[in-house]
Amino acid sequence: MRKLFEEDPFPNVSLEVHPVAKLPCQTVVTEMVDIPRRNKRSSASNGGAEKSCRLNGDSLAVVVSASQNGDRTAQRQLYESCHQTMFRLAVRMVGLQEAEEVTQQIFLQAFRSIGQFNGRSHFETWLYRLAVNESLQHLRRNRRRYRTLDWEPVDESHSGDGGERKELLEHALARIDPELRSIFLLRELENLSYGDIAEALQIREGTVGSRLNRARRELRQHLSDLGFEPS
Amino acid sequence: MNCTEVNERLSAYYDGELSLQERAAVAEHLKGCLDCARELEGFRRVSTLAEGLNHPEPPAQLWHRLDERLDVEHSGEPARSTLAAAPRWTRNPTVRFGLVTATVILIAVAWLGHRTWFQHHDDHQFAETFGHYLEEFSLDPHTAQNLLLAKYHSQSVDLAQAAQAVGYRPAIANGLPEGYSIESTYVMKMPCCTCVQSLCQRADGSTIAIFEHDDDETDLWFGGRPEIPAVCDGANCSLVELGDSIAATWKRGKRYLTVIGVRDTSEIGEFVAWFGNTPKSERHDL
Numbered sequence A: 001m002r003k004l005f006e007e008d009p010f011p012n013v014s015l016e017v018h019p020v021a022k023l024p025c026q027t028v029v030t031e032m033v034d035i036p037r038r039n040k041r042s043s044a045s046n047g048g049a050e051k052s053c054r055l056n057g058d059s060l061a062v063v064v065s066a067s068q069n070g071d072r073t074a075q076r077q078l079y080e081s082c083h084q085t086m087f088r089l090a091v092r093m094v095g096l097q098e099a100e101e102v103t104q105q106i107f108l109q110a111f112r113s114i115g116q117f118n119g120r121s122h123f124e125t126w127l128y129r130l131a132v133n134e135s136l137q138h139l140r141r142n143r144r145r146y147r148t149l150d151w152e153p154v155d156e157s158h159s160g161d162g163g164e165r166k167e168l169l170e171h172a173l174a175r176i177d178p179e180l181r182s183i184f185l186l187r188e189l190e191n192l193s194y195g196d197i198a199e200a201l202q203i204r205e206g207t208v209g210s211r212l213n214r215a216r217r218e219l220r221q222h223l224s225d226l227g228f229e230p231s
Numbered sequence B: 001m002n003c004t005e006v007n008e009r010l011s012a013y014y015d016g017e018l019s020l021q022e023r024a025a026v027a028e029h030l031k032g033c034l035d036c037a038r039e040l041e042g043f044r045r046v047s048t049l050a051e052g053l054n055h056p057e058p059p060a061q062l063w064h065r066l067d068e069r070l071d072v073e074h075s076g077e078p079a080r081s082t083l084a085a086a087p088r089w090t091r092n093p094t095v096r097f098g099l100v101t102a103t104v105i106l107i108a109v110a111w112l113g114h115r116t117w118f119q120h121h122d123d124h125q126f127a128e129t130f131g132h133y134l135e136e137f138s139l140d141p142h143t144a145q146n147l148l149l150a151k152y153h154s155q156s157v158d159l160a161q162a163a164q165a166v167g168y169r170p171a172i173a174n175g176l177p178e179g180y181s182i183e184s185t186y187v188m189k190m191p192c193c194t195c196v197q198s199l200c201q202r203a204d205g206s207t208i209a210i211f212e213h214d215d216d217e218t219d220l221w222f223g224g225r226p227e228i229p230a231v232c233d234g235a236n237c238s239l240v241e242l243g244d245s246i247a248a249t250w251k252r253g254k255r256y257l258t259v260i261g262v263r264d265t266s267e268i269g270e271f272v273a274w275f276g277n278t279p280k281s282e283r284h285d286l
Helices: A025-033 A057-068 A072-094 A096-116 A123-141 A143-148 A160-175 A178-188 A194-201 A205-225 B003-008 B010-014 B020-032 B034-051 B062-074 B093-112 B121-139 B141-151 B159-166 B265-275 B280-284
Strands: B153-156 B180-189 B194-202 B207-213 B227-232 B235-242 B245-252 B255-262
Touching: A057 A072, A057 A096, A072 A096, A072 A123, A072 A178, A072 B062, A096 A123, A096 B062, A123 A178, A123 A194, A160 A178, A160 A205, A160 B034, A178 A194, A178 A205, A178 B034, A178 B121, A194 A205, A205 B003, A205 B010, A205 B034, A205 B121, B003 B010, B003 B020, B003 B034, B010 B020, B010 B034, B020 B034, B093 B227, B093 B235, B121 B141, B121 B235, B121 B255, B141 B180, B141 B194, B141 B207, B159 B180, B159 B194, B180 B207, B227 B265, B235 B265, B245 B265, B255 B265
Parallel strands: none
Antiparallel strands: B153 B180, B180 B194, B194 B207, B207 B255, B227 B235, B235 B245, B245 B255
């Protein structure tokens, strides 16, 4: 489980249990000030979520360069390095059933246009851009279908409370605007900095913040509507 | 900082993306504001849930199937490009003809040479603000509207007051095509010009915004986004793609109309036809 905080900054705050008026105000005050900052790109180690493409530095440059020349072995190396990340993102963007098709589209598109990758941005950021574009296009093409179908849960292991909560989050994610969903996933799942998200989605860093605000508030509202009562 | 300012920065605070100074100011506010503290706690709880998501493994045959598709592509099947794909509305023959015609016109205009992009600092700031507005508009037109209202001196007006303020009878005074209604109208003093802006609703509740303005430098409005010339219902229009929707600008009499959030060229054509190319309203200019 990825650990965002070294210690719980709100040990005495359980908002859903205690009426706000009864909260020990001074306690909240003390804990709030010391909230540890999340690392911009701390390593992810939750539930199988790995850091994005495993190649880096010189080896990535060599493989990208060979891929630009159509070298299938190099393309496979790129695929092997990044496919888990892309599949993970696709699952959360379009659902498990469609994730394979979208992942294929991401790599097909990547290999078609890799000649345009000029190295001015991180390769991962460039690939994330393709992944989000392909996912959004897929959703647009299948808009009617996605409107009528219920979201298919990925976490089917209802082992206790945790499984149900994950499923609720999946439902909540499915309910928010796909563009908000993509930005939330890039931050929460992929742990990208605002700068990288801005570059990947070609929006301003200020917009990243405001959209994340909206995504988190909408998710929290949907979770509440779905009956989520956090412990 | 007040609650509004803190709420705008809350994700950036939570994600460690604020400057030290801003972070200290937010932390100071959180000391005494339970509402904002609860909001922050909500963010943390959503994050905690997201951390616990499981991530299914990709199918083992994924590369094999991808490899086969790469072989097919290599054997000459035409490739589909996402990044360079032409929007569907540009595939219409009329639009294409319009694109070619209007491109020639635009090139000629560009050749004659007028003003360049971002001549002044104000221009640059305006482009930034309007770019932010457009990004927000695609998600939530009302948040986008508030952003403009907060940035530029604006006055909520009825149509008579609008005419009084700008010195001409605004196009919106003609009403809107059937199925559309005016939600609000403002006279807005933007760096480019003073314009009349109306938020309008379709019958399905979705929103578009209509600006009437003197300024024709819409490249500034659209912050360098590609502008595609087209002919819609006989009017030369400049179109800009905004995610799922389009912004369109065309000249109407002495001024320009820019509509944000239109769905396709036929909807633009409907507005062009409704407002008319040479307005009778000009006879009523004050």
